[in-house]
Amino acid sequence: MVNYYIKKTTTLTDWGKVFFSTASLKYYPPKFVLRDPIKQGVSKAFKNGYEVAVIVYHIENIHEIHQQLEPSPYQQYIKTLKIAFLNAVKTRQHAENILSIHDYDQNSVTLFVRMDRTLDCVAEIEATIKSILHNVQVYMSDKGADVQLIFNTGFMFLEKKYISIQESIYQAHQQAVIMAMKQKESEFNKMVYALSNIVEKKDIRLLAQPILDVETNEVRACEMLTRGPIGTPLESPLNLFSFARQTKFLYDLEMIVLEKTLEQIKRTKWQQDIFINFTPLTIGNPCFVKDLKGLMKKYKDIASNKLIIEVTERDSFEGLEYFISNLKILRTLGFRIAVDDTGAGYASLNSISEIMPDIIKIDRSVIQDIDKNSVKESMLKGLLLIAKEVGSIVVAEGIESAEEASVLSRNKVDLAQGYFYARPTSLSNNLQAL
Incomplete structure (x- = not known):
């Protein structure tokens, strides 16, 4: 050997x-x-x-x-x-x-x-x-x-x-x-038992990272981020969702994230928009719309137009029979749709033409060191033109320096999120910071 x-x-x-x-x-x-x-x-x-x-x-x-x-x-x-x-x-x-x-x-x-x-x-x-x-x-x-x-x-x-x-x-x-x-x-x-316990007990934590208006620095929304039980191998969201995906718990886990997000919105009386991540696999699930309606009925005081369904991953949604039709239904119910990772590759650009999102999130790979790279700024301008053609609001992700933020301001990017503005914390802490 x-x-x-x-x-x-x-x-x-x-x-x-x-x-x-x-x-x-x-x-x-x-x-x-x-x-x-x-x-x-x-x-x-x-x-x-x-x-x-x-x-x-x-x-x-x-x-x-x-x-x-x-x-x-x-x-x-x-x-x-x-x-x-x-x-x-x-x-x-x-x-x-x-x-x-x-x-x-x-x-x-x-x-x-x-x-x-x-x-x-x-x-x-x-x-x-x-x-x-x-x-x-x-x-x-x-x-x-x-x-x-x-x-x-x-x-x-x-x-x-x-x-x-x-x-x-x-x-x-x-x-x-x-x-x-x-x-x-x-x-x-x-390991399956540990994950099934997480699903059964809904044993996850949610953090919220604020999304700010580039010009005014006012908080306009938060993106919900998931963590597993503290001190376990599944605390990391990468491992939690990786394992869930390999053991067919992904749909259950993502629906728990939605439910707990709604719980926190109700408890904190959060009024701004909320971004919630979903994989194409979950959005394309034939039960998704029915289950989503059931949760929204339970939390009927939360307006659907405050929730933004963020399509994550660069998986192809080809072959997912209900994906596009489910998105159409979500729109009729008042939800808005965001596409993640824009600019990271052909797949994300193709997703824009298929989904025609309300919000386009520009990938960190475009933003990183954009103040030192004229080509990246040209890419940003091109994506802004695409967003204008589609009628989408633009969110720039992963801002980590004042120099990067200044390029966004110069190009009149709508919204931004990243460690330069704020790190993820609880939704209640974000409420206090408003």
Whole structure:
């Protein structure tokens, strides 16, 4: 068995593949050995503001393949599979985001991936999983590997609060393995039970980040942000929603966020607008409109025109039969629609033409250092023209400096949010700040 990593460099041509003997490594040891390049890569990614995720590709039928092939062809098959993964990583767009690739045992392959925190990390991770898996299968087919591989995948984001980088990597790897190897019923069921308890008890916290008028600095709205139970692996919203998505709890969780948001609006008597995030999967659920109407009936004093349904993630909504029709119904009920991540890629621009949103949220990737980059300011001007054509209000996200804010003011951007203005806090605290 070998342990190999792709050394992180600035260009693909600089990649080096190094093989180590790993006879001491076991798949589920008390602590698995971490080579310095992994820890260094993760540490550097954290310092540069990235999130890092562990992806595990577990080969479900590896033992069947072993039984079907003679020892020598089997070893060649495994060698070809490793090359297929290396090739899939190397040829992937933005391959530099793959920090390392390992085979802790011959039943699985593990990737460490950095993610830009300004993107929707869950959607990006799922896109990475699918594209690499597709490329691996194409490569194996081209090489004449007739035995069909069956993969189970799992992923989890690294927590930044652990005492050491190694501990953070170990915990995330364990959880990703549990997700991929669902046949490990005891461990998998513990995590499912923990999430089902969160859903049953509605054990989440909501924070509110204010959205301000760029010219007057007056608070016009808040965006609701979710946190899991304090001190648990699911406290992080990335891990909470990642796990919910992989275990089919996503719809329930997002509806709980809506219900608890309505509870807080009623309790605090909040009068400004509220942005609530929903994935296309939830909006496209055939039960969504009915369940939303039921909650609004329960909180009948809250006007629907104060709630903004923010379509998150860059998932394609193609194939979601009820997505567009549900949005049309929401509009007839008085809700407004916002599109997130605008400017981060073709998908978000395509969403604007399909959805014709009331509000366009410009992605942090456009805003970051816009005061130092004339091209980014030109991009902003182009997006403002699109918004004017659609008739949309514009919200700029992720403002972190006075210089960035001044560019927004110069270009007459409507609204903005970010740490420069205020960090997320409780809705009641935001009410007091008005």
